[in-house]
Amino acid sequence: MTYSVESVTKFYRQGHARVRALNGINLKFAPGEHVALLGHSGAGKSTLFRLLNATIRPSGGAVLFEGCDVGGMSGAEVRGMRRRIGTIYQQHNLVPSLTALENTLCGGLGRWSLAHTIRGIFRPHKSDMEKALNALESVGLADKRQARADELSGGQQQRVAIARALMQDPEVILADEPVASLDPGLADEIISLLTRLAAGSRRTLVISLHTVGIALERFPRAVSLRLGSVEFDGPSSEVHGERLRNLYAGGNLVSEQPTHGSGSHNNFKRIS
């Protein structure tokens, strides 16, 4: 399913001022494509994710989902679209007092009525239960299904958040800095899990990362935003030399070394 943004601009109100978060950007994501989104703090990455999952509307331009303008969709159509998109955040937003399994079952919420939701979590249908257990299994946490979320480590909690997104069986996974609060080893593990799970089911994966090394090593396409505009969009293999230095210039991107692969990006250094 194709997914695109065309000439998208987004303004926010901050008191009396207007902040331009995105400045007429054009991007197209092909079905099954894996894309790393880079950009300094305030570049507009989270705004782009919120537009892509229809949490917010653009101030100008259009978000097109399978060629349909999201702005022209009815409420029911937007909800239908959202069900096909799994979003994972830096803060995993688990319910601390629920178990890993119950949190995973929450991934079905978008499909359920309120009554079904309450029953669905505490007395789930057999098919939902099987789906949730499969999701937990695929992130390697089947044995932790009865552990409360607040008893899990940071990496385990993020894996539950991935399982919860998988519960939707999404065609698109949007991950906004999903590993920013994890140590580098765990971050790499989670990213590799996400890319594997996405590749296995031909899901589109768009992920924002501030660890440039891992992004370029693991994702064939890189998009970098700067001050609300697309600064680079192309093969990760083309990000080196001057382009790579420009990417780091004046911001918070870091040169976390990839722990696998060819090591061809070994010369990253932090410039901030």
Ligand SMILES: Nc1ncnc2c1ncn2[C@@H]1O[C@H](COP(=O)(O)OP(=O)(O)OP(=O)(O)O)[C@@H](O)[C@H]1O
């Ligand atoms: N709800 C909001 N209200 C007002 N301004 C906002 C809002 N959300 C974001 N902004 C502004 O829009 C710009 C882009 O913010 P955004 O959160 O998209 O950046 P980002 O690239 O995700 O940054 P970070 O790497 O820090 O998460 C920033 O200048 C920010 O202050």
Ligand SMILES: [Mg+2]
């Ligand atoms: Mg952000």
